Amino acid sequence: MPVPASSPPTAREATSFDDLRALAHRFAAGLGCDYFAYLALRPPAGAAHRGEILVSDYPPEWQARYLCRHYKYHDPVVTLAHDAREPYSWGHAGFLSAYGKGARRVFDEATEFRILEGCAVPTAGVAGDAGVFGVTLSHRGQARQMLRDRDDQIQLFAADFHAAAVRIAYGPERKARLELSPRQREVLAWTAEGLSSEATAERIGITASAVNYHLTAVCRKLGAANKVQAVALAIRRALI
Incomplete structure (x- = not known):
């Protein structure tokens, strides 16, 4: 065999x-x-x-x-x-x-x-x-x-x-303590589900501009180039 x-x-x-x-x-x-x-x-x-x-x-x-x-x-x-x-x-x-x-x-x-x-x-x-x-x-x-x-x-x-x-x-990643705010985690979680900024905004009751603001802050914290990479990094670090 x-x-x-x-x-x-x-x-x-x-x-x-x-x-x-x-x-x-x-x-x-x-x-x-x-x-x-x-x-x-x-x-x-x-x-x-x-x-x-x-x-x-x-x-x-x-x-x-x-x-x-x-x-x-x-x-x-x-x-x-x-x-x-x-x-x-x-x-x-x-x-x-x-x-x-x-x-x-x-x-x-x-x-x-x-x-x-x-x-x-x-x-x-x-x-x-x-x-x-x-x-x-x-x-x-x-x-x-x-x-x-x-x-x-x-x-x-x-x-x-x-x-x-x-x-x-x-060598292994030096895992500095990273914290996302509840709103940042919420926005990123819906982004991970494939929702656009507009759809996320409608789902959680804020503006699309506010969603993009939170995504930009998350990217900055994680060192991500964009929201897709931010999702990948957040999942790897068990942040969402």
Whole structure:
């Protein structure tokens, strides 16, 4: 009787970057993507910098070239991640119009490895750590639609991946005591159920502006880039 193939551990169970690589490779393939990549942008506050942390299933030659030539300083996908609060697609027509020769060189060389377009998610943690996770396609014309269709799924996976990468690189999370107000927990709980700000406002009897105010405060407390990641972080910390 054949033995079933073992599944990669979940991000929370992962104990090495190899575990995370196998997990993300499977996730990307499930989306119909060819590759994934994660790059750490900032370590947790007080942690010693450990050099570049790149976890990917890109061809080894491209990974080595990217790191050796310090392409992260020219890569617009990474540049956007420093300021973005929502996922974004890249590689579509006109994407490079606002960037210079350095960005074009990175993208031109990436095409040698059939890295043509994809989606990226800026990630963050409560200790000030930050990163960017993305999935990549070897053909054009599908990244934007994939992001529209699978936005929440990609964001939740990216948030868990980032938390696991930080834990593996720097040790267990330093769990500073975090408290959400009753109203913040209520707003976040309804958001976790999939309600919009307007629907949440109607449900609990406040304005949509007040809902957004509370969500912004929660994101700030948790170090989350946006409300989807705030939900993931709050669930992980048993705050809702």
